[in-house]
Amino acid sequence: MNDRLRWLRNYLKTQKIQGMIVSNPVNVYYLTNIEAEGILLLTLKENIYLTDDRYIEKVQRTLMIDDEIILSNIKDVSLEDYEGMFMFCENVGFEENYVTYAGYKEFMHKYKIHSLVETEGIIEKQRQIKDEKEIEYIKKACQITDDCFTYILNYIKRGMTEKQIADEIERYFKVNGGVPAFETIVASGTNSSMPHAVPTDRQISEGDAITIDMGCSYNGYCADMTRTIFVGKVDENVKQIYDLVLDNQQIALDEIKEGASIKIISRIVEGNFKVNGYDFMHALGHGVGMNVHETPVISSKSEKILKENMVIAIEPGIYIPGMYGVRIEDTVLVTKEGCIPLTKSSKEYCIIK
Amino acid sequence: MNDRLRWLRNYLKTQKIQGMIVSNPVNVYYLTNIEAEGILLLTLKENIYLTDDRYIEKVQRTLMIDDEIILSNIKDVSLEDYEGMFMFCENVGFEENYVTYAGYKEFMHKYKIHSLVETEGIIEKQRQIKDEKEIEYIKKACQITDDCFTYILNYIKRGMTEKQIADEIERYFKVNGGVPAFETIVASGTNSSMPHAVPTDRQISEGDAITIDMGCSYNGYCADMTRTIFVGKVDENVKQIYDLVLDNQQIALDEIKEGASIKIISRIVEGNFKVNGYDFMHALGHGVGMNVHETPVISSKSEKILKENMVIAIEPGIYIPGMYGVRIEDTVLVTKEGCIPLTKSSKEYCIIK
Numbered sequence: 001m002n003d004r005l006r007w008l009r010n011y012l013k014t015q016k017i018q019g020m021i022v023s024n025p026v027n028v029y030y031l032t033n034i035e036a037e038g039i040l041l042l043t044l045k046e047n048i049y050l051t052d053d054r055y056i057e058k059v060q061r062t063l064m065i066d067d068e069i070i071l072s073n074i075k076d077v078s079l080e081d082y083e084g085m086f087m088f089c090e091n092v093g094f095e096e097n098y099v100t101y102a103g104y105k106e107f108m109h110k111y112k113i114h115s116l117v118e119t120e121g122i123i124e125k126q127r128q129i130k131d132e133k134e135i136e137y138i139k140k141a142c143q144i145t146d147d148c149f150t151y152i153l154n155y156i157k158r159g160m161t162e163k164q165i166a167d168e169i170e171r172y173f174k175v176n177g178g179v180p181a182f183e184t185i186v187a188s189g190t191n192s193s194m195p196h197a198v199p200t201d202r203q204i205s206e207g208d209a210i211t212i213d214m215g216c217s218y219n220g221y222c223a224d225m226t227r228t229i230f231v232g233k234v235d236e237n238v239k240q241i242y243d244l245v246l247d248n249q250q251i252a253l254d255e256i257k258e259g260a261s262i263k264i265i266s267r268i269v270e271g272n273f274k275v276n277g278y279d280f281m282h283a284l285g286h287g288v289g290m291n292v293h294e295t296p297v298i299s300s301k302s303e304k305i306l307k308e309n310m311v312i313a314i315e316p317g318i319y320i321p322g323m324y325g326v327r328i329e330d331t332v333l334v335t336k337e338g339c340i341p342l343t344k345s346s347k348e349y350c351i352i353k
Numbered sequence: 354m355n356d357r358l359r360w361l362r363n364y365l366k367t368q369k370i371q372g373m374i375v376s377n378p379v380n381v382y383y384l385t386n387i388e389a390e391g392i393l394l395l396t397l398k399e400n401i402y403l404t405d406d407r408y409i410e411k412v413q414r415t416l417m418i419d420d421e422i423i424l425s426n427i428k429d430v431s432l433e434d435y436e437g438m439f440m441f442c443e444n445v446g447f448e449e450n451y452v453t454y455a456g457y458k459e460f461m462h463k464y465k466i467h468s469l470v471e472t473e474g475i476i477e478k479q480r481q482i483k484d485e486k487e488i489e490y491i492k493k494a495c496q497i498t499d500d501c502f503t504y505i506l507n508y509i510k511r512g513m514t515e516k517q518i519a520d521e522i523e524r525y526f527k528v529n530g531g532v533p534a535f536e537t538i539v540a541s542g543t544n545s546s547m548p549h550a551v552p553t554d555r556q557i558s559e560g561d562a563i564t565i566d567m568g569c570s571y572n573g574y575c576a577d578m579t580r581t582i583f584v585g586k587v588d589e590n591v592k593q594i595y596d597l598v599l600d601n602q603q604i605a606l607d608e609i610k611e612g613a614s615i616k617i618i619s620r621i622v623e624g625n626f627k628v629n630g631y632d633f634m635h636a637l638g639h640g641v642g643m644n645v646h647e648t649p650v651i652s653s654k655s656e657k658i659l660k661e662n663m664v665i666a667i668e669p670g671i672y673i674p675g676m677y678g679v680r681i682e683d684t685v686l687v688t689k690e691g692c693i694p695l696t697k698s699s700k701e702y703c704i705i706k
Contacts, residue, residue: 036549053634054548057674094454101457102449102471118455167527174520195407196389281406321410 001047001068004031008123009042017117018089019043021107024098026290027123029220032069034059043085046070050077083112093119124295128287129309135333137221138288138311141178142331142342144216145223148172149345156352158206158231162186162199165212173216181222181292185213192228192325195282195317204352206232209324215292215331222292224313225343226329229350238326239349241278241318245326246347248272248316252284253332256339258308266300269316278318285314288331310334311342354400354421357384361476362395370470371442372396374460377451379643380476382573385422387412396438399423403430436465446472477648481640482662488686490574491641491664494531495684495695497569498576501525502698509705511559511584515539515552518565526569534575534645538566545581545678548635548670557705559585562677568645568684575645577666578696579682582703591679592702594631594671598679599700601625601669605637606685609692611661619653622669631671638667641684663687664695 001009008031012020022028022040028049029035036059038051047069051059056073063069086092094107096118107116130138152169166184173180187197188210197211204210208231215224228242248269255265270280285298288311296304298312306312312334317327328347332339354362361384365373375381375393381402382388389412391404400422404412409426416422439445447460449471460469483491505522519537526533540550541563550564557563561584568577581595601622608618623633638651641664649657651665659665665687670680681700685692 035551053632053672057672058547058549096455096458097453099454100450101447101452101454104454105449163527167524171520171524174516194411196411198388279406319406319410 001066002032004126005042005047005068007126011122011126012042012093015093017091017093017119019086019091020093020119021099021111022095022123023103024095024123027095027098027127030123030127030290032063032067034062034069040069041085044088048072048085050074082110086111086113089113091115091117093117093122095119095121095123097121097124121295127289128295129307130289130311130333131309134221134289135309135311137219138223138331138333139342141181141216141218141221141223142225142344144173144176144178144218145214145225145343146345147176148214148216149212149225149227152212153229153350153352156204156210156229156231158204158352160204161201162188162191162204163201165204166199169212169214176216178216178218181215181217181224185211185226187211187325190322190324193319193321193323195319195325195327204231207235209235209238209326211325211327213327213329217292220290222288222290223343224288224292224315224329224331225345226315226317226327227345227347227350228326228328229352231352234349234351235324238324241320242326242349244273244276244278245316245318245328249314249328249330249347252314252316253330253339253341256306256312256314256332256334258306258334258336260306262296262298262302262304262306263300266298266302270300273316273318281317281319282315284316285312285329287311288313306334308334308336354419355385357479358395358400358421360479364475364479365395365446368446370444370446370472372439372444373446373472374452374464375448375476376456377448377476380448380451380480383476383480383643385416385420387415387422393422394438397441401425401438403427435463439464439466442466444468444470446470446475448472448474448476450474450477474648480642481648482660483642483664483686484662487574487642488662488664490572491576491684491686492695494534494569494571494574494576495578495697497526497529497531497571498567498578498696499698500529501567501569502565502578502580505565506582506703506705509557509563509582509584511557511705513557514554515541515544515557515563516554518557518563519552522565522567529569531569531571534568534570534577538564538579540564540678543675543677546672546674546676548672548678548680557584560588562588562591562679564678564680566680566682570645573643575641575643576696577641577645577668577682577684578698579668579670579680580698580700580703581679581681582705584705587702587704588677591677594673595679595702597626597629597631598669598671598681602667602681602683602700605667605669606683606692606694609659609665609667609685609687611659611687611689613659615649615651615655615657615659616653619651619655623653626669626671634670634672635668637669638665638682640664641666659687661687661689
């Protein structure tokens with residue numbers, strides 16, 4: 001059995017949880033390396049992966065004897081088999097943040113479980129702390145993202161559409177060994193005032209601010225970076241906002257280290273924005289890993305503290321409705337003493353000639 | 354208020370459900386044209402769309418006065434406001450197949466709802482029957498998919514990788530006004546024996562069978578088509594399987610019309626495969642629309658009948674583990690008298706020279 005599965009089994013013991021149904025495919029992959037549609041059952045006696053004809057062969061190719069995972073095809077599992085799986089478990093954990101209400105009811109019914117207990121994101125919490133291999137993958141994802149940014153600065157020309165630029169970014173990721181970690185945002189001119197703009201057919205033109213939110217995924221691990229760049233010139237009003245956003249990103253980055261309070265870091269930036277008359281429109285940041293958005297949420301509502309080897313994105317932004325917006329985001333590694341930026345593209349005013 | 358929202362309100366009345374929380378973003382889009390993160394509340398008095406700073410401006414640009422939807426920013430909603438929204442509702446519907454168990458508990462708590470009732474996929478059921486505009490979009494998505502298939506047949510050369518071909522298909526969709534409706538499958542040689550293969554770096558070579566499962570999404574509506582093609586020659590053993598799959602797809606298509614039993618159609622194909630010694634490894638098909646996989650599921654477990662203006666994909670396949678596989682799939686429109694194929698690419702043996 002691998003270390004992660006062993007860890008989970010030990011953890012469940014400490015919580016006096018006697019079995020667990022793992023349904024979130026990202027968590028299943030984290031625990032087993034299996035990439036398919038199916039669920040992982042930790043029973044008193046065994047680890048069982050349940051899938052169907054579509055994936056059986058693929059999963060068979062992945063699993064080794066040392067994995068200690070029994071592969072079952074649902075078509076061979078009888079109603080009695082289901083009922084037997086957790087028969088001697090007083091309680092069974094499930095992922096309350098992933099399983100639908102209908103799924104919860106189905107579990108109760110199918111496995112005849114008396115007590116399904118919430119596991120409070122235990123696997124997601126464990127995933128927050130990255131190991132060496134994971135950090136290596138994220139570094140590589142960030143490096144491809146940085147390289148792509150350098151490339152795209154030369155690619156962007158007046159008259160191109162937002163969509164065209166977003167497509168070229170995603171093409172670059174693929175050609176360079178990755179895939180897009182999320183739908184690339186290219187928001188130009190007034191579109192940049194919307195934090196979650198979708199690339200449109202709007203053409204890039206003189207004087208535009210362009211917010212580019214991009215990230216590569218490499219070997220299943222994500223990068224997340226945002227830069228706001230300019231076409232021809234930077235408006236003085238925008239410069240003021242740009243500086244405020246950048247200064248506050250740096251203030252946040254300077255506060256990051258093992259043991260730092262997420263609430264306090266967020267409040268500092270929130271306060272600085274308020275003093276200058278700007279709203280804080282979204283969370284300051286989020287964890288980055290197998291999902292591009294994962295826990296911890298970096299917001300003033302959080303009661304959590306940062307830990308060594310978390311990877312988080314810090315992305316303050318200011319948006320003036322109907323006019324323009326500025327967001328600057330980097331993915332960083334939390335260490336004992338501070339943080340190490342993993343995305344490293346320049347944050348000077350970047351002006352397309 | 355638009356027809357769809359009016360329909361839902363009327364339907365809820367007939368079910369004596371006094372309010373509803375719509376959380377599935379595809380359903381929200383179907384009902385309102387809003388594409389964002391947020392939820393739609395149908396209360397006794399109003400339609401409310403709840404979102405946050407990130408999307409407020411974008412949604413404001415979409416909504417018109419005739420929509421009769423009140424836009425609220427969650428930061429302006431107090432605990433008392435939440436409690437007041439459904440105050441006089443004896444019961445409130447929610448989407449039990451979409452909302453997580455944790456989300457369900459949050460609804461109960463936040464809105465102080467006494468009775469949250471399951472709505473049994475009512476919106477998804479309504480979405481099964483496509484209107485004129487929706488059919489037009491799906492037709493266009495299918496046409497781009499067909500054109501792409503013609504294009505890609507000329508593009509594929511020995512030595513190219515599966516990934517390269519999948520990327521080119523997706524690039525074609527984007528250049529031609531669409532986006533990929535799902536992750537394109539290009540599975541060659543022994544990889545084709547896995548129904549859900551992911552494109553790899555395997556190079557196309559002489560004698561390969563290549564299963565290509567592809568679909569364009571146009572204006573939010575999907576197409577889904579699969580062809581198995583051959584490189585240089587078709588092995589006689591594969592021909593036999595190809596013919597069996599193709600004949601059975603045709604048998605299924607011939608049975609499709611308003612009022613036909615999904616169970617019977619599926620059983621016919623299942624039986625024909627069994628007689629010839631082959632397992633039926635996945636459902637025969639599925640609905641196609643805003644999601645590439647939606648209800649109705651076309652399988653022998655279904656008790657449903659087909660209805661006019663459903664759009665479904667029929668995709669029988671036979672897979673010989675470790676060797677090869679054949680799948681043939683088309684998206685079709687169900688009519689009173691039969692079905693109209695919307696994807697129309699040739700199903701003759703297609704051999705890359």
